[in-house]
Structures are given as structure tokens and as C-alpha cells.
Amino acid sequence: MGERPLVVTDDDAVLDEVLRIAAAAQVEVAHAPAAVARSVWRAASLVLVDAAAVPAVAAAGLPRRPQVVAVCGPDLDPVPWDACIRLGVDSTVRIGESDEALIALLADAVTAGGGEGRVVAVLGACGGAGASVFATGLAVAADVRQRRTLLADCDGWGAGLDVVLGVEDGGAFHWQDFAAPSGRLSMHDLRHALPVLPVGNRRISLLCHDRDRTGPVGPDVLDVVLRSGRRAGDLVVADLPRHSDAVVDVAVDRADLVVLVVPADVRGCYGAARMAARLDVLGCRPVLVVRGPSPGGLGADDVERAVGLPVLARMRPQPGLARDLEQGRPPGTDRRGPLARAAGTVLDRLDGRG
Template structure:
């Protein structure tokens, strides 16, 4: 956890909370209940007032420790129950109980396990190779950590389960989920999904369904996995929409994939502009070859993102995928790019911390 205090309080309580945070050694991170998903699990502690609790109740973020309700008076029984449902165990009246709040915040700084990284992969243009890289990142994550949840939220794509050779395996798809945010447990979700192996589970659209993927189950799956320390990899569609916006508001790192071409770079600039509106850290992966000799560093400079990885296409990969499923080795170009993504995600989460 970090030494940051996410404050979801009104102006009437802000100065009191800030004074207590400074005394306990925290840095204040002001937030909005409707736009705090990324910070909700990353912050060392959270201070919420009654108005914020009312808003959060409708949004149902995952329960967590380190939440304290701050009030200017006695909270109602209904507000107190809603706060406890979020994970709050304490209510502090300010300014009378400032010393109590300082003590609680100090106790919350005990070491705890950080949530694992959440990574989104999005194309700068059509045919950039997003699904292949996202699948490779998930496979590499399963080699590097205990458990990975791979989410394919592109309901117009071929399906990342097809790339992994598990499209015929039993398990839930997006259209089977009706669970609301905050009501899902990652361990149960993993058991219900198609698996590549015991470390990697995949949630993809049902190809024969005409129902679009809904925002609520996507947010629920992301929140549940992050809360239990799973690495999450999301294959995002290039077109915007509510699902894409919700993912970009939650993940720690966005990997924008492009090719080393002038039209590809021009299209990618537009995608990068949209991604940046969400305040999420983004880096660029450039897939070769470069027919005109355009260098990956030049592409990165053109689109305005740090260069994460430059890797060449494997001409034999499509045939191998048609014959079975995607397999990568750590030393292959795709394998090195996938591991570079995980290193970038580690950097992004450390910066957030």
C-alpha cells in the first residue's frame, strides 16, 4: 500500500482531514466518488464523508480495508450500514476527534500486499496485432506470477480465446454474466471460465451472441481480480465506448500497438489523444517490419508516447496459431515484447505507489 490518503470529502471537512493526514505522514489525493476506481485499491487509506458514501453505494467498488468515515456530526444508521458494506470499520467526528483520526491513519500504514497490475492493450489502427500481443502478455504473466485474468472486450473481434486455442472449452462468456459491480469474487470467476492452464483464465464474448458486452460485468471482473491480487490483461477495441472508457479509468498501464508505417502513426496519434483524456500512463509497442525504413523511435516521437518495445513479426505465427494455439518463448521477439510490457506495468504501479 502507499502513503497516500484518498479523500472523498466535501469542502467543509477537507481542511480537518488534510491536517490529520499530514500529522500521520500521508499525502492527500483528492478524488471524486464517480472517478476513483484506479485510486480505490492503490491508496494506503481512504477518508469518505456521508455524501460520498451515498454515491459509492450505487457504484459498489470492491470492499477493502483502510476506510474511515469522517463526519461533522452523528451519521445515520443507513449511512453507517452503507459505509460498513464498503469496508469501513470506524466513524470519526471532526474536528473533535482529530487525534483519533491521526491514530487510525497511522495504524493503516501497516504493510499490506499491493494489488497486481492491470494492463490494457489497444490498437492504434486496424491490423496492428493487438490480440496477438495481449494474448502473449497474458501468457507471459502466467509464467511470471500466480494468476492472470485475460479479458477480451472487443465483441466485434474474432475472439482472443480463438488465438489461444480454447474457443471450444466450457465456461462462461461475457453474455452469461449479469453480476453487478462489487458482487463478484475472482476465485469463483476463475473456476467458471475457460482456462489455458491453472494460472490463466479467459473471459471473452460469445461469438453467436448479438448482445453487446455490458459495462457492469466488465467493471465487476476488473475490480474483483485486482482486489485479489491477480494480474489483469484487457484486449480493448480501438473504437471508444462506455466499456473502453471504464477500462481506461481503471487500469494502470495502456499499451498502444502500431506498425512502423506513416499511416499507422497518423492513426495512432488520434487513439493516443483519446487515451490521454483518462489520465492513465500509456506506452507504445511498434511491430515491424518497416517497409519505408521508419524507425520505432521516430514512430514514438510522432505519436508522443514512450517507446516500450519494438519487435518484428513472426511470419510463421499465423500458421502455427491456425494449427493449435499461440505459444511464445521468452527469447522470441513476441516473448521479449510481452515481458517488456510487464516491466512497464511494474514501473507504472511503482509510480502510482
């Protein structure tokens, strides 16, 4: 992970304004004068240069680097464009007019998880396909690999993953508790407010709906959660509803990988084909996880041909799954079981290993 964002200025008023904006973004920044050291200049994740100091900084012969932004005070006019070009400034923002843009830049420059996060969207081809079970198994497999994971139940009309997993009393924070989205969210604070699945290293946070306040997830709120999880370096597993709405559109658009869980039967094939056509309109080509048993003898290759999408993983029936779910035990904890192996295959693809 890079160093904190750096503010380069000799003007206390400009520094105070940037610190105010950084506080709104919940980001700590470092400060250096216009005579900034080369090592400090190189190491920062983002450099905000007071536009009035750009000529002096450009004359210092510092090495070119990405993520250099000129910050203009409200009274600076004109901007020293020639010096900005010499310094390699990517963009300019004006305090008081572009505060939201500056907050977003600061937030995006910080990756508290030590790397870029990932988003996986999981959908079922038909009712009872097992998408929620697979989404949970995927989160459990990620926990085994020491990945900090948020399992997001995005279906406002389902039974609730917290009930399925036996943690309905584990936390008081739900989707409905989000205030109006501002584009930023502290994943550290959110993780501490959410129930945690009692499995493995206890890293799996669960975001569900309040049963007393029913309704769908707001697409803007979901977008904030997915972006914030990515910035924090987390894996976000989004368990999506099958019906078409703005939530599905946002999750599919943000996802690094979309998984369609298909039962190995005729009904599953027809449902998967219809779902694939809908996702194609969104510019998405999902991968298939084919779940047995197959009452009619359909194999994964048959499903692949019928749906016209690649099969990433084949999954035999999970022994004891119904009993585990009834007793509130997270599925996929058996590392040698079919669910864990299929989830591991998906994680390998996500990490570029499969």
C-alpha cells in the first residue's frame, strides 16, 4: 500500500481547506512545503499541489508521476497552465466548487485492505437454484483464504441470509439503516456494526434487510457499498434477486465476475437461457456453476450447450446441506466438499488463476 495522500502548499489557508475536505472523506493526509523532498513526492498515493505553488514545484525538477492534482483556492485566477503541463498535473479542482470531486479523489487513493478489492455477483437461474447457498459458500471459501469478505443480501423480498445462516440476532445494522448515500462509506465502521458469521477466522460480515422494514435495496446505496468495499480491498459477494431491477443492473455493472447458478435440469437450462439474454443487454457474459443432481441425466456439457455460456464449475450434491441450513450452520465449511471446491474454482478465476 502506498503512503498517505500528500498536500504540497506553503499557504496555511489552502492547507486548512484541504484538511477539512480530507476529514469529510475520512482520509488522513500528509503535508509538505513547496520544496518537497523527492522521496516524499514519489511515495504518496496521491499528490495535491496548491496551484499557486505549481510553478515552484515544477521548477524543482521532480520526477514525473501519476495522480498529481492541482488544487485551486477560490481566488486564484488564472491557473498556471504551462507550469501544470511541465509538472504533469492530471487535473485541477477548485475549493468550494469541486469539493465532492476532491473527496472522491482522496477516498479512491486510499486502499485500507492493501490492494484492490473485488466484487462477485451471484444469481440463480430459477427458483431454488441454490444461488444464496453458493454465495455463502463463496464467502466461506474466501475466509479460508484469509480474505476479508462482505456477504451482501440484495434481495429485499427473500427470507434473509441472516435467518438462513442463524445470525438474525447478531447485529442491529441493516440496509434500511443507511442514510442518504454520499458516495463514501467507512468499511471499517460498517464491519463493526454488522453481524459476523461464526466460521473460520470470523472475517465474514453479513449485510441484510430489516424484516420490520421491507423493501428493495436502493441502487445508489448498493453502489456506495460496492465502491467502498473495492476501495478497502475487500471481497464483496452480492447475492442478487432474479427479478430485473436497478439493483441488479448496478451490481452487474460493478462486478468483476458474475456467476449464474444452474440446476442440472431442463427448468434450470430454460431459466439460465432467459437470464443470460437479460444480462447480455447489460453487456455482461456470466459464467455458469452447474449444480447436481440431474434427475434426467443432463451433464454440465449439455447445460453449456443449451445455455450458450461457459461452465466454470460443476458441483455435486453437498452432503448434509439441508440439515446444516436448518440448524443455521454456514454451508461450505467442509473444505473437501463439492460446494467448497466449486467456490474455490470461482475464486481462482477471480484471482486470475483459472
